[in-house]
Amino acid sequence: MTAAPRAAAPRVVSLVPSATETLYALGVEPVGVTRFCDRRGPVAVGGTKNPDLAAVVALGPDLVVVNDEENRRADADALAAAGCALHSMSPRSVADVGPEVRALAERLGRPVPTPFSAGEWEEWMASVVSPHYWDAFVAVWRRPWMSLAADTYGSSLLDLLGVHNVFADSLVRYPEVTLDEVAARAPNVVLLPSEPYEFGERHAAEVRAALGSVPVRFVDGRDLFWWGARTPAAAGRLRAALSR
DSSP: OOOOOOOOOOOEEOOOOHHHHHHHHHHHHOOOOOSSSOOOOOEBBOSSSSHHHHHHHHHHEEEEEEEETTTTTHHHHHOOOOHHOOEOOSSSSSSHHHHHHHHHHHHTOOOOOTTTTTTTTHHHHHHHHOOOOEEEOOOOBTTTOOOOOOOHHHHHHHHHHHHEEEETTTTSSBOOHHHHHHHHHOEEEEEEESSOOOOOOHHHHHHHHHHOOOOOOOOOHHHHHHHSTTTTHHHHHHHHHHTT
16 A cells, blocks of 8 residues: 655744744744744744845745734735735733644644643643742843833743732833832842843843842843743743742
């Protein structure tokens, strides 16, 4: 008996670093990624905010993965108009990550990896819930200083780990703040991530000058802001960074 021909691997372009990492976890090597992705061979098709749309279309993708924060609506609309099938992944919380990974796996006909299946994801979340201990100022940008509100994946992940975001109540998802405003919220820890702004010791010194003896922790920005396949291990690394 002749074996049935093996289905060709889907041709996927990822315009989202988190999704690129998740695609590899699903056993799908994208044919195109952004220059911000941790890529291992695919064609680079520009940035998240300024992708080379012609290069994306030329790759003949079966699917283009986009995100409503990372990518511009105009670019997504242009790709759709050019005949590209789109798949949006835009989680706002850790609870959203399991369903988002499952949806992508289903779209690509791939098995759902552990611990992202229905029920399993909720069990994992329950296993890492921690009591409230920290009140954190989470910096995401400087010039101006910016933080994040509750309606963001990063704030949700920290909340799971017992870290209250002192700007969680902001009506703007990524509010501009001053260090005087930060001081008024009395954080007992400051988190300085490595991206999207690369914070260093000179920025920590600036924070200490404004806030006094509040401890400053440097964290991997990818662990804080990249969702998907990274989330379970990232939670452990962030917990370790906070306990130093």
